[in-house]
Amino acid sequence: MDLKWDVTHEVDVREYLVERSSDGSSFTAVGTTTAKGKSIYTFSNADVPSGNLFYRIKSVDIDGRYKYSGILKLSGNNSYSNDLKIYPQPAANEVTVQHRRVTTNAKLMITSADGQVIKTIIPALGASHTPIDLTGMTSGVYFIRLDDGKGFIQSAKLIKN
Numbered sequence: 001m002d003l004k005w006d007v008t009h010e011v012d013v014r015e016y017l018v019e020r021s022s023d024g025s026s027f028t029a030v031g032t033t034t035a036k037g038k039s040i041y042t043f044s045n046a047d048v049p050s051g052n053l054f055y056r057i058k059s060v061d062i063d064g065r066y067k068y069s070g071i072l073k074l075s076g077n078n079s080y081s082n083d084l085k086i087y088p089q090p091a092a093n094e095v096t097v098q099h100r101r102v103t104t105n106a107k108l109m110i111t112s113a114d115g116q117v118i119k120t121i122i123p124a125l126g127a128s129h130t131p132i133d134l135t136g137m138t139s140g141v142y143f144i145r146l147d148d149g150k151g152f153i154q155s156a157k158l159i160k161n
Contacts, residue, residue: 017058024054024088070131071096084154105149
């Protein structure tokens with residue numbers, strides 16, 4: 001399986017670690033790609049187990065600091081779905097929302113069980129996976145609602161620990 005990711009601002013990045021998980025929360029490094037100032041990177045991932053897999057990219061800077069990409073869920077050969085999915089669940093401090101590809105005016109809204117809007121997120125144009133930071137939100141049940149900007153609306157339940 002070949003993984004491909006885009007890099008918008010590569011400043012002082014030493015390498016990208018590709019990490020994989022079968023449950024969306026416990027990740028293991030499966031390979032490394034050296035940063036070369038490119039805008040698109042690829043990684044060939046051999047010996048891929050069957051079933052659902054989760055991937056993320058750990059961007060490591062020259063000084064050792066690092067940050068993670070959002071989590072991407074792959075099921076079989078599909079990395080994209082029209083269904084709204086949230087993982088991992090229950091969530092700790094971050095989730096990834098898998099959704100239909102979005103266009104201009106799309107937005108994701110997190111609402112409380114009583115309908116109060118807690119947070120609004122504008123997904124990247126053309127994105128199908130959006131990471132959401134849940135830091136500061138209390139434990140409980142929430143709903144994530146996607147408005148794709150063209151009148152199509154979906155929602156899914158989010159459980160935060």
